[in-house]
Amino acid sequence: MADYYGVDYLKRKLGHYELRGRLRYKEYDQKYEPSSPGITIPAQLREQYKSVMGWCSKAVNSLADRLVFREFAGDNFEINEIFRVNNSDIFFDSSILSALITSCCFIYVSRNSNSDIPRLQIIDGTNATGILDPITGLLWEGYAVLARDKLGNPYVEAYFLPDRTIIYENGRVVNRQIHTVGYPLLVPVIHRPDASRPFGRSRISRSAMYYQQYAKRTIERADVTAEFYSFPQKYVTGLSQDAERMDSWKATVSAFLSFTRDKDGNSPQLGQFTTSSMSPFTEQLRTAASLFAGETGLTLDDLGFVRENPSSSEAIKASHETLRVMAKKAQRCFASGFLNVGYVSACLRDEFPYRREQFSEIKAKWEPIFEPDASTIALVGDGAIKLNKAVPGYFDNENVRDLTGIEAGDGIALESEDFYG
DSSP states (O other), X not given: OTTSOOHHHHHHHHHHHHXXXXXXXXXXXXXOOOOOOOSSSXXXXXXXXXXXXOHHHHHHHHHHTTOOEEEEESOTTOHHHHHHHTOHHHXXXXXXXXXXXXXXXXXEEEOOTTOSSOEEEEEETTSEEEEEOTTTSOEEEEEEEEEEOTTSOEEEEEEEETTEEEEEETTEEEEEEEOOSSSOSEEEEESSOOSSOTTOOOSSOHHHHHHHHHHHHHHHHHHHHHHHHHSOOEEEESOXXXXXXXXXXXXXXXXXXXXXXXXXXXXXXXXEOOOOOSHHHHXXXXXXXXXXXXXXXXXXXXXXXXXXXXXXXXXXXXXXXXXXXXXXXXXXXXXXXXXXXXXXXXXXXXXXXXXXXXXXXXXXEEOOSSOOOHHHHHHHHHHHHHHHHHSTTSSOHHHHHHHHOOOOOTTOOTTSGGGGO
16 A cells, blocks of 8 residues: 555545536536626626527537447457447447546446446546556556535545455445456546646637637627617707606607607707617627637537538538547547456456456447448449459458448448459
8 A cells, every 4th residue: 555645645636626627517518607707787787698608518519429439349358248238329428428528537347246247337537536557548546436425525435456446435444346457447538648638638628618708708798789779779858857757668668759849949859879780799709609610620500600502511521620630539549448448347357367468459440420421432432442453352341331331231242243343
């Protein structure tokens, strides 16, 4: 225990980063309400026109929805079975979404009393932390909050070491689980790690949050201005001091007003203040959308500013080139994390400490980021035929499926004579 930081240190470390993660979740859930600076709109009036923006959630979902994990190829240790038993359809999507929001999530691997296949539990980045091994991407030791009480205080906690997992309940040790894996049974899945930020970076960046708040304030100001735009302010001059005061609401909504001359024969003069234009707010909102789109790899179409002419499939892909590059980077990051989960799970299942390099030949397979249309499939087919004529066997079923996402039918092989025409 002397070589480890200890559970108390990891608790303090989690407390330091927990607030940042919860802030990202509030932004994603559209529940974060920052103080709105302004010198023209009173605070009481601003409370009546609070707006809600979903751009940050759109930025996360637009990338998460395109990251569809298929399977591990070259699976000599049968780790695909572990993920299938643990409801892989939901497991991969949930872990990817959580990692994109808080920069990382953690997978708690534990024994299953009803099966030899280990259980995989996803823990978001606000409830777990650890000491990272920068070489393998695994942890040296870890800490996680498994359950909280109604007030949000940790109730069930776990401390992870390379040879055991210690479970705490209300601060007391209630269980010790010994294993021979050689690594803690808490595995991080990290989005865009680097040397200075080993636990990665969130998809909801500081600039993305600022641009969303900027747009939110613009909409609030536009709402307040729209009230004056709908009911322009009027004025009257030349009224006698003895004239009866008029109710302001009556003057606003009345269809007809009458004024009589005074005793000197003078009549009042009516006027109307120039109404504010809504165009500046529209341009300001579009500017915020352009800045947010540039930060997150989206387009103005994704943020609700639809173009007049609909784009073709190829044009849509070209406009989302930045998003495609971001998705490819995320696939590489998540593939390493999922492989680590499979490695630790296989060690626990077989009760044998495999070496990490034994799993280096296992490769992650993903579905295409953009679903191909009919023209793309035709182009892939023509290209595959030409390449296979030049280099026989260069394209096979797996290559074509990686490009199109379409699984070949039973008994279909690209090496057949029909394929070469």
